Amino acid sequence: xSSAWNWPLAALLAVAGFFAPVLLGGSPAxxxxxxxxxxxxxMSYGLDSIVSDLGEVSLAxxxxxxxxxxxxxxxxxxxxLDPVGTLVGTIIAAxxxxxxxxxxxxxxxxxxFSLVTYAVAVVALTVAANWSFIGGSDGLRGxxxxxxGWLGIRAAGDVELWPIAFVLLLATLYVMRSFRRSRxxxxxxxxxxxxxxxxxxxxxxxxxxxxxxxxxxxxxxxAGWLYAYQRAYVSADLLETYFLILMxxxxxxxxxxxxxxxxxxxxxxLAQEKFxxxxxxxxxxxxxxxxxxxxxxxxGGLFGLVQALAEARHRVRARAGDTSSQTRPRxxxx
Amino acid sequence: MSAILETHDLVVAYxxxxxxxxxxxxxxxxELVGVVGANGAGKSTLVNSLLGxxxxxPRITGKVILEGQDISLLPSFARVRKGLLLIxxxxxxxxxxxxxxxxxxxxxxxxPDGRKAYSxxxxxxxxxxxxxxxxxxxxxLSGGERQMLGIARALRLGPSALLLDEPSIGxxxxxxxxxxxxVRQLADDGLAVLLxxxxxxxxxxxxxxxxxxxxxxxxAEGPAATMRDDPxxxxxxxxxxxx
Amino acid sequence: xxxxxxxINGLVLGHAYALxxxxxxxxxxxxxxxxxxHGQMYMLGxxxxxxxxxxxxxxxxxxxxxxxxxxxxxxxxxxxxxxRLTLAQDLVSIMIVxxxxxxxxxxxxxxIFGSTGQILETPLSTRDIYWGDLWFTWQDIAIVLVAMxxxxxxxxxxxxxxxxxxARMVAEDPPLALxxxxxxxxxxxxxxxxxxxxVALAGALVxxxxxxxxxxxxxxxxxxxxxxxLGGIGSVTGSYVAGIALGxxxxxxxxxxxxxxxxxxxxxxxxxxxxxxxxxLAAAPGGR
Numbered sequence: 001x002s003s004a005w006n007w008p009l010a011a012l013l014a015v016a017g018f019f020a021p022v023l024l025g026g027s028p029a030x031x032x033x034x035x036x037x038x039x040x041x042x043m044s045y046g047l048d049s050i051v052s053d054l055g056e057v058s059l060a061x062x063x064x065x066x067x068x069x070x071x072x073x074x075x076x077x078x079x080x081l082d083p084v085g086t087l088v089g090t091i092i093a094a095x096x097x098x099x100x101x102x103x104x105x106x107x108x109x110x111x112x113f114s115l116v117t118y119a120v121a122v123v124a125l126t127v128a129a130n131w132s133f134i135g136g137s138d139g140l141r142g143x144x145x146x147x148x149g150w151l152g153i154r155a156a157g158d159v160e161l162w163p164i165a166f167v168l169l170l171a172t173l174y175v176m177r178s179f180r181r182s183r184x185x186x187x188x189x190x191x192x193x194x195x196x197x198x199x200x201x202x203x204x205x206x207x208x209x210x211x212x213x214x215x216x217x218x219x220x221x222x223a224g225w226l227y228a229y230q231r232a233y234v235s236a237d238l239l240e241t242y243f244l245i246l247m248x249x250x251x252x253x254x255x256x257x258x259x260x261x262x263x264x265x266x267x268x269x270l271a272q273e274k275f276x277x278x279x280x281x282x283x284x285x286x287x288x289x290x291x292x293x294x295x296x297x298x299x300g301g302l303f304g305l306v307q308a309l310a311e312a313r314h315r316v317r318a319r320a321g322d323t324s325s326q327t328r329p330r331x332x333x334x
Numbered sequence: 335m336s337a338i339l340e341t342h343d344l345v346v347a348y349x350x351x352x353x354x355x356x357x358x359x360x361x362x363x364x365e366l367v368g369v370v371g372a373n374g375a376g377k378s379t380l381v382n383s384l385l386g387x388x389x390x391x392p393r394i395t396g397k398v399i400l401e402g403q404d405i406s407l408l409p410s411f412a413r414v415r416k417g418l419l420l421i422x423x424x425x426x427x428x429x430x431x432x433x434x435x436x437x438x439x440x441x442x443x444x445x446p447d448g449r450k451a452y453s454x455x456x457x458x459x460x461x462x463x464x465x466x467x468x469x470x471x472x473x474x475l476s477g478g479e480r481q482m483l484g485i486a487r488a489l490r491l492g493p494s495a496l497l498l499d500e501p502s503i504g505x506x507x508x509x510x511x512x513x514x515x516x517v518r519q520l521a522d523d524g525l526a527v528l529l530x531x532x533x534x535x536x537x538x539x540x541x542x543x544x545x546x547x548x549x550x551x552x553x554a555e556g557p558a559a560t561m562r563d564d565p566x567x568x569x570x571x572x573x574x575x576x577x
Numbered sequence: 578x579x580x581x582x583x584x585i586n587g588l589v590l591g592h593a594y595a596l597x598x599x600x601x602x603x604x605x606x607x608x609x610x611x612x613x614x615h616g617q618m619y620m621l622g623x624x625x626x627x628x629x630x631x632x633x634x635x636x637x638x639x640x641x642x643x644x645x646x647x648x649x650x651x652x653x654x655x656x657x658x659x660x661r662l663t664l665a666q667d668l669v670s671i672m673i674v675x676x677x678x679x680x681x682x683x684x685x686x687x688x689i690f691g692s693t694g695q696i697l698e699t700p701l702s703t704r705d706i707y708w709g710d711l712w713f714t715w716q717d718i719a720i721v722l723v724a725m726x727x728x729x730x731x732x733x734x735x736x737x738x739x740x741x742x743x744a745r746m747v748a749e750d751p752p753l754a755l756x757x758x759x760x761x762x763x764x765x766x767x768x769x770x771x772x773x774x775x776v777a778l779a780g781a782l783v784x785x786x787x788x789x790x791x792x793x794x795x796x797x798x799x800x801x802x803x804x805x806x807l808g809g810i811g812s813v814t815g816s817y818v819a820g821i822a823l824g825x826x827x828x829x830x831x832x833x834x835x836x837x838x839x840x841x842x843x844x845x846x847x848x849x850x851x852x853x854x855x856x857x858l859a860a861a862p863g864g865r
């Protein structure tokens with residue numbers, strides 16, 4: 001991929017993306033859906049780096065998401081910090097949470113790792129619902145509007161939040177792209193594919209894992225940061241399985257290690273839920289089934305399926321050409 | 335000749351069972367030392383334990399000294415960064431990466447401090463075959479090409495000592511000679527090389543010294559020329575083929 | 578706090594935990610698989626029992642097998658869908674798929690049984706026993722007895738029968754078992770069906786202790802996880818001991834500190850064990 005060709009294309013996509021709500025009609029529902037898509041996509045990218053690059057399944061990313069939202073709520077409601085202050089607090093808190101969790105799980109792998117992260121999420125839900133300091137089961141209310149005085153930014157409501165959500169999404173995409181090209185991203189892939197060979201290349205697998213963890217948590221947490229402003233309240237429901245299943249499905253549905261994969265995945269899922277919903281329970285069944293079916297039958301995701309179909313078409317065409325002219329031997333399509 | 339790689343009282347034990355005991359072994363700069371022995375003699379255990387790695391987490395004790403520095407307490411990846419490179423048997427390349435990507439990714443972990451890392455160009459000079467195949471995926475390579483790429487990956491990390499675990503396994507006889515000749519050339523270029531080899535007759539053609547292992551112990555050691563006529567070598571040679 | 582009462586509560590709870598966890602123990606011990614939908618299968622067992630008793634009018638004893646059959650069906654379907662992943666031992670995907678199944682089960686149960694809480698009453702749960710100042714129900718006694726019998730039979734089957742030997746071979750080395758003429762796929766199906774039946778049985782027996790909700794099941798997964806890991810992954814005897822230990826811990830923690838954080842505390846214990854002895858988790862395969 002030559003970046004000379006890529007940058008104008010990326011810029012074009014970015015501009016089109018920014019005007020997406022207008023292009024889609026500009027109704028309040030469209031703005032609301034697109035803001036959520038951007039936020040949840042950012043949330044999913046954090047998990048994406050763990051699942052697609054490191055090859056582990058963290059089920060604790062809802063915790064980072066909730067940490068971002070709760071820290072934002074606490075800092076803005078109790079201390080009156082502006083969004084810049086709460087974002088800094090969110091990132092610091094996420095790094096601490098990821099550091100602790102990363103150190104605990106440093107030597108755990110595969111299902112034990114996932115189990116511990118899952119348990120962390122369930123325990124966090126219990127704690128959030130019972131701990132009165134963070135509002136208990138009522139949660140925290142009265143988060144002020146997104147307002148950075150010295151920059152002259154004030155965003156109340158989804159239409160005004162859209163540019164902020166979009167910038168956050170673009171920043172995340174840029175960070176993910178840089179990560180995959182970085183030494184750390186390469187090391188993560190090597191640890192994923194063959195831990196022993198990675199070690200024999202002088203890579204410390206544990207350190208790499210911890211670093212990727214520290215990289216991913218603030219991304220997911222920053223989605224929680226903006227989500228807190230979008231909803232204006234936070235509560236223990238941020239830790240529900242819905243967000244986890246949404247992230248996981250978004251990461252795997254299109255195909256792994258595709259930069260736009262999680263974004264498109266989230267967009268598809270939210271479009272169904274917002275505009276073609278069949279009620280909460282059926283939507284659950286749809287989302288869960290989607291996750292199951294993709295993993296069980298489409299290891300390459302939808303993108304892999306499209307590729308396979310294109311190849312098959314190409315082959316059929318080549319074969320049709322062969323039979324008419326009868327020049328090439330059959331072996332060519334093997 | 336000063337030893338680049340040296341080990342004292344190396345013992346590998348699984349629970350109470352001692353799998354390997356090597357009182358002393360040294361490889362000098364430019365020297366190629368072959369380790370031979372029957373299946374299960376402890377050859378792989380030897381090279382793996384020098385890196386502090388082994389299957390099933392045994393207890394590894396003893397000193398490993400690389401260029402005068404005691405590296406016994408370092409984790410495996412840190413020993414690699416010091417310049418002790420192992421080309422393990424079996425999975426030694428990334429199948430989903432191309433040859434060029436394999437070579438590019440090899441030097442991510444290690445920072446050769448003052449050591450000479452082979453450039454990609456030098457590697458293509460050494461293995462012209464890899465240059466021809468640079469766009470192919472690792473999984474598309476033949477056994478011999480994989481072996482070359484495995485060695486090439488190690489060279490990218492600027493080794494001072496190279497450990498090879500049965501590079502000839504599964505290769506056609508013609509390729510065995512090619513690979514071993516390359517190994518010889520690497521030693522001549524100034525590396526200290528420890529070569530584990532089951533193919534004794536091929537190994538004896540290229541090595542300077544030969545170490546014969548049996549049930550985890552060194553039972554014979556000496557220059558290749560004198561070891562050639564050692565009856566125990568003939569026995570091990572036959573043993574290896576009988577196994 | 579009445580010490581003897583808490584001891585009794587702990588023992589009952591412990592047998593309940595052991596029973597909830599046993600399906601997973603076998604799943605992990607024999608097939609090296611995990612099931613994050615375990616908690617929702619427990620929920621389904623409880624609701625199938627409730628539905629059979631209160632809507633179909635079946636007696637409790639007949640409702641239990643109905644719930645277990647539903648468990649078997651769900652286990653079979655899960656394994657059917659995941660077969661490719663199971664044979665490839667793609668644990669990462671299997672974990673996510675089972676999590677997805679749990680999510681689907683939750684949605685389906687909400688659709689069928691509604692979102693309001695229900696009381697699952699059994700002929701045993703309403704009959705109290707007072708013994709001095711101690712109190713428990715016949716349901717508690719049934720839980721203890723069934724759990725003991727279940728573990729004893731299971732241990733006997735694994736150690737002494739052809740089925741057990743087959744399972745142990747598959748656990749140790751699936752390709753080798755295949756070469757020995759064992760239909761590994763069939764074993765995987767059987768193990769998943771067993772997991773479904775066992776957890777449904779636990780749901781039918783244990784769930785009457787508290788009101789039931791379609792959103793329950795998360796605590797059960799954590800409990801199962803703690804029991805399985807502390808008991809030595811895949812060990813039947815270990816799970817029994819760990820279940821009882823956890824039950825006693827939960828009862829005393831609940832009485833002395835706070836019942837709301839009991840599961841969190843149990844998990845805290847587990848984390849300390851994992852951090853202190855990460856290597857101590859591996860047990861010999863085969864589910865002894």
